Amino acid sequence: xxxKVAVFRKEHFNxxxxxxxxxxSDQKNMTVFGPCANPNYHGHNYELVVQVNGMPDAQTxxxxxxxxxSNIVQExxxxxxxxxxxxxxxxxxxxxxxxxxxxxxxxxxxxxPRINKELDLKIRxxxxxxxxxxxxx
Numbered sequence: 467x468x469x470k471v472a473v474f475r476k477e478h479f480n481x482x483x484x485x486x487x488x489x490x491s492d493q494k495n496m497t498v499f500g501p502c503a504n505p506n507y508h509g510h511n512y513e514l515v516v517q518v519n520g521m522p523d524a525q526t527x528x529x530x531x532x533x534x535x536s537n538i539v540q541e542x543x544x545x546x547x548x549x550x551x552x553x554x555x556x557x558x559x560x561x562x563x564x565x566x567x568x569x570x571x572x573x574x575x576x577x578x579p580r581i582n583k584e585l586d587l588k589i590r591x592x593x594x595x596x597x598x599x600x601x602x603x
Contacts, residue, residue, distance in 0.1 A: 479548035513592035520585035570601040
């Protein structure tokens with residue numbers, strides 16, 4: 467009998483961003499993105515939940531060592547995005563609108579190469595207590 471298990475790691479980072487499309491007028495950006503289009507940026511206290519699903523190893527009993535997962539998240543995500551302006555300070559969002567959806571996809575793509583291919587990976591990103599995204603859906 468197979469026993470697939472989900473392992474979760476929760477992390478936190480703070481970052482500023484601005485949602486806007488450079489090809490649009492300021493008025494259209496404000497209409498679509500509201501205060502999130504503020505030219506002086508705004509910030510969020512992001513909550514990140516990384517989920518790894520798989521079969522526990524026969525010897526260790528781990529799906530993934532949570533210390534290893536924590537190190538991956540710290541190295542790939544927290545050190546890259548915490549206390550940064552996503553639009554100005556990161557290469558990932560120089561030409562990509564830093565919506566919660568896009569941030570989750572970027573996080574997934576940064577972490578995926580460091581997780582065993584036999585394991586499933588899912589990212590949940592809370593932008594606020596009431597707004598969050600999952601990737602993949």
